[in-house]
Amino acid sequence: MESSDAELVSRVLHGEVNAYGALVSRYRDRYARYAVHMLGNREDAEEALQDAFTRAYRSLARCEDPERFGAWLFRILVNRCRTSGARRVRRGRTFVHDEAALMRASQEHPAEQTMWREEIERALGELNADQREAFLLKYVEDLGYDEMSEITGVGVSALKMRVMRACDRLRTLLREVHSA
Amino acid sequence: MNRPARALAALILVVGAVAPARGQDPRIDNRLDAPSRVAIKALLDSAAAQGIPVQPLMQKVYEGLAVGADGPRIVAAVRTLKVEMASVHRELGTVASADEIKAAASAVHAGVPAVELGKLKKQGGLRRSLTLPFTVLADIVSRGVPVEAGVNAIKSLVGAGAKDTDINNFQRNVSDDIQKGAPPAAAAETRAKAVPATKPDASKPEQQDQN
Amino acid sequence: MPEWGGGRTTLEMIVQELQHPVRLDESFERRVMVRVRRLHAERRSRGWVAVASRITHRPGWAAALAASVVAVVTLGLIRTWPEGRGHAAVGTAPVQFVLVAPDAHSVAVVGDFNNWGLNDSALVATNHEGVWSVTAPVPAGVHRYAFLVNGKQFVADPSAPRSTDDDFGMPSSALVVEDSTR
Numbered sequence: 334m335e336s337s338d339a340e341l342v343s344r345v346l347h348g349e350v351n352a353y354g355a356l357v358s359r360y361r362d363r364y365a366r367y368a369v370h371m372l373g374n375r376e377d378a379e380e381a382l383q384d385a386f387t388r389a390y391r392s393l394a395r396c397e398d399p400e401r402f403g404a405w406l407f408r409i410l411v412n413r414c415r416t417s418g419a420r421r422v423r424r425g426r427t428f429v430h431d432e433a434a435l436m437r438a439s440q441e442h443p444a445e446q447t448m449w450r451e452e453i454e455r456a457l458g459e460l461n462a463d464q465r466e467a468f469l470l471k472y473v474e475d476l477g478y479d480e481m482s483e484i485t486g487v488g489v490s491a492l493k494m495r496v497m498r499a500c501d502r503l504r505t506l507l508r509e510v511h512s513a
Numbered sequence: 514m515n516r517p518a519r520a521l522a523a524l525i526l527v528v529g530a531v532a533p534a535r536g537q538d539p540r541i542d543n544r545l546d547a548p549s550r551v552a553i554k555a556l557l558d559s560a561a562a563q564g565i566p567v568q569p570l571m572q573k574v575y576e577g578l579a580v581g582a583d584g585p586r587i588v589a590a591v592r593t594l595k596v597e598m599a600s601v602h603r604e605l606g607t608v609a610s611a612d613e614i615k616a617a618a619s620a621v622h623a624g625v626p627a628v629e630l631g632k633l634k635k636q637g638g639l640r641r642s643l644t645l646p647f648t649v650l651a652d653i654v655s656r657g658v659p660v661e662a663g664v665n666a667i668k669s670l671v672g673a674g675a676k677d678t679d680i681n682n683f684q685r686n687v688s689d690d691i692q693k694g695a696p697p698a699a700a701a702e703t704r705a706k707a708v709p710a711t712k713p714d715a716s717k718p719e720q721q722d723q724n
Numbered sequence: 725m726p727e728w729g730g731g732r733t734t735l736e737m738i739v740q741e742l743q744h745p746v747r748l749d750e751s752f753e754r755r756v757m758v759r760v761r762r763l764h765a766e767r768r769s770r771g772w773v774a775v776a777s778r779i780t781h782r783p784g785w786a787a788a789l790a791a792s793v794v795a796v797v798t799l800g801l802i803r804t805w806p807e808g809r810g811h812a813a814v815g816t817a818p819v820q821f822v823l824v825a826p827d828a829h830s831v832a833v834v835g836d837f838n839n840w841g842l843n844d845s846a847l848v849a850t851n852h853e854g855v856w857s858v859t860a861p862v863p864a865g866v867h868r869y870a871f872l873v874n875g876k877q878f879v880a881d882p883s884a885p886r887s888t889d890d891d892f893g894m895p896s897s898a899l900v901v902e903d904s905t906r
Contacts (some may be wrong), residue, residue, distance in 0.1 A: 350764040350893065357753045366746040379752060380659040380698065386756045387657065391763060453738055471744045472735075500735055507734055570834040573891070576868070580892045590891035612865045612900075619866075619898070623790035623888040626878035644866050647898045652885035652898065655758045677902070684885055692817065 345390070353388035360403055364410050370469050371414045373458055381417050385410040408484045411470075415462065455508040460499050463487075467495035468503070496507055542579055544696065549584025556591050565598045566611035569618070597621040604631030616647035623654040627663045637671045645677045649684040656688060657697035667703035679708045729749075758888055765880060765895035816861040817901050821847075823871045823879070826854025835869025835899070837862045842872065862901050870896040 336344075336355065344352035352370065361408055368378035389396075389406045396405050470481045471492075478489045485492070533542060553574060561567050573594050577587035601617035602609070604627040609617070617630045630647065637643050646667050654663045670680055683704050690700035742830075821833045831849040840845045849856035856861075856871075869885040871879045880886055880895035886895040 350761055351757075352794060353760050354753060354757050357756050358702070361748050361752055361756075365748050368744075369746050370742055375746075376659065376661050378746075378749065382748075383659075383752070383756050383759070387759050387763070389762045450741055453741055456738075457742075469742070472739045503738060504734055507738065569836075572839065572868075573889075575840040576896075577832055577835075577892055579842055580894050582892045586892065590889075593891065594889070615867045616900075619888050622754070623758055624749075624751045648866055648885065648898050648900055651888045654755070655762060655886060655888045657759055677900075687846070688885070 337400065337403035339354055339399040342396060342402055345393060353390055356406075358401060360406055361363060361386075363403075364407060367407075368410060368414055368470055370454070370457060370473065372417055373454065377417060380454060382410060383412045385413045388413070404480075404484075411466065411484055415466070452507060456503050459506055460502055464495045464499035464502065467492050468499035471496045520567055541574065542592060544578050545574075545587070546584040546706050552588045552691060554589070556595050560595050560598070561669055563599060563602070565595065565602050566614055568611070569598065569615045570595060576648055593622075594618060597627075600627040601630055602695070604628055605634045606631075609634060610644070612644040613642060613647065616644045616651070620647050620651040620654070623651045624660050625638075625650060625654060625664060626660070629660075633668060633671060641671070642670070645680055649680055652684055653697070653701055654689050656691050658687065658701040659698050662698040662701050666701040669705050675708045675710065690691075736870075737847035758890060759894065761890045762886060762895075764893075811900070816863045818859050819862045819899070819901065820857060820859045821849065821871070821881070822855065822857045822883070823849065823873075823874060823881070824855050825871075825879075828856065828873045830874055832872045832874050832875075833858055833860070833869060835896075836867040837869070842875075862899070864901050867899045868896045869899060870894065 338353075338356065338359075341356050345356075362387070365382055366377060368381050369375055372378050372381060385406060389402075389409050390403050396402055398405070457468075460468065466485065467481065467487075470476045470484065471478075475485070478492055480489075481492050482489050487495075541553075545553070549637050553570075557570055559568055570591050573591050574587055576591055580649070582590070597618040598614055601614055601621055605613060605617060613634070617627070620630055621627050633646065634643055637646070647694055649664050649665045658666070666683075667680075670683060675683070686702045686704045686707075687697075690704065691697050786885070823831055825831060830853075831851070832842070832844070833847040833849065834840045834842060838847055838873070839846075847858055847860050849858040868889060869881070871881065875881050878894045881897040884897035884899060887898045889896065
């Protein structure tokens with residue numbers, strides 16, 4: 334049976350450092366998505382995610398609710414993405430990690446799909462960081478406003494306004510693209 | 514010494530080097546279970562057949578014995594190292610020394626793709642050993658420098674003809690900066706710029722490779 | 725369902741696209757764990773590092789000792805000696821290993837160069853008021869090594885780059901010795 338977050342955290346805190354690998358495995362892909370869309374490229378996202386996991390390990394004893402380690406880690410990641418600096422949308426990869434994965438991606442996502450994704454990423458890049466963060470948390474990560482408020486430290490009303498403005502802006506940008 | 518005697522001496526040296534793997538090392542015989550000994554022997558034989566240096570694999574066995582690891586764990590470690598060495602052996606080619614392969618495997622273990630190490634070797638040329646640059650790359654990446662930033666930093670140092678002492682200083686400075694709280698990528702990028710170029714046309718390393 | 729009014733289909737498509745999973749390279753986990761294990765090892769060996777920093781605050785002789793330790797540190801990763809120095813065999817170089825550990829009872833060096841032999845008398849350090857050192861001929865090449873403190877605790881060399889091979893959960897360091905005969 335799979336160990337719970339709380340069990341793994343406890344084992345790590347008792348010196349079983351390798352148990353942390355299970356937590357990394359559990360959350361890396363789930364949170365990579367947020368980091369990639371927030372920062373605009375895989376390399377920065379991996380760096381931010383690595384940093385978040387490292388910080389989480391370093392302050393693991395301060396995780397007040399180990400059963401919700403995932404949410405606590407996500408908060409660290411969101412903050413890390415905020416301080417990551419300007420978003421850079423890289424058109425091409427300068428660094429290949431996995432040729433096979435790239436091949437699969439090109440087969441699963443033919444040219445049109447790739448272009449659509451690039452347009453979306455470009456449009457996301459046009460949003461300011463607050464709006465992008467709010468939009469991703471609400472609609473891509475499917476969080477409730479209370480949860481978003483807890484993670485970001487921003488009030489619910491302000492978050493709703495940011496989400497609304499993000500949606501308007503994205504709609505406008507992508508309509509302009511398709512009507513051009 | 515005449516030629517046949519030299520050949521015999523060389524053969525004895527080779528046999529002597531791999532003899533521990535063939536059941537003649539009391540440390541291994543006394544401490545490792547039989548299935549693990551068999552597995553390790555198979556890995557060593559396979560490595561030798563592929564032209565991969567065997568000594569680092571044996572050293573991994575001894576390391577495992579020294580820390581009291583059990584047989585399966587040692588086998589897993591040897592297997593991982595062999596895979597890593599095989600991947601860099603393919604990328605670096607036959608010009609790479611055993612030390613370069615060992616150091617490059619360490620960089621792969623830290624997360625650097627073998628193909629990037631192959632590119633560094635091509636850039637570095639045949640005359641220069643990249644044992645130290647690979648070792649430093651492994652170190653800084655394990656300290657948190659993103660792989661791409663680490664590779665680019667080492668690439669710029671090698672391309673500029675930086676001496677080993679400069680690369681050594683670079684490693685120490687990056688390590689100190691990170692310990693003082695600097696973002697790892699910024700530390701590596703900044704310190705790589707500080708190393709002076711020594712090649713006459715260091716600004717165009719591509720031209721050097723074409724010579 | 726999103727409550728943004730007109731343009732719902734477009735934004736639904738955006739969300740659907742953005743919700744595609746992102747798969748990271750398999751080496752990601754290993755890279756994170758290399759860092760995590762390093763932190764773990766640093767915590768465990770913090771006692772030795774803390775001792776090293778204390779010694780720099782003592783006057784007089786300790787400053788001289790600290791200078792000699794610094795001299796080793798500045799050599800850093802590379803050990804290379806000109807021909808004729810020391811009595812090392814061809815293809816080896818004498819390397820000084822230093823660990824500041826006043827509370828230790830014994831310190832030895834183990835590594836690739838002696839096949840991690842725990843009972844190698846040539847690599848047992850001598851103690852000079854808490855500064856343990858040993859000089860030994862090390863073959864040219866790249867080596868992993870560690871200090872063995874009190875016969876049971878493996879400690880990485882605080883002055884050397886860390887080795888990334890953490891298969892056994894033990895801290896170790898990397899050393900490159902150049903062949904001065906070439």
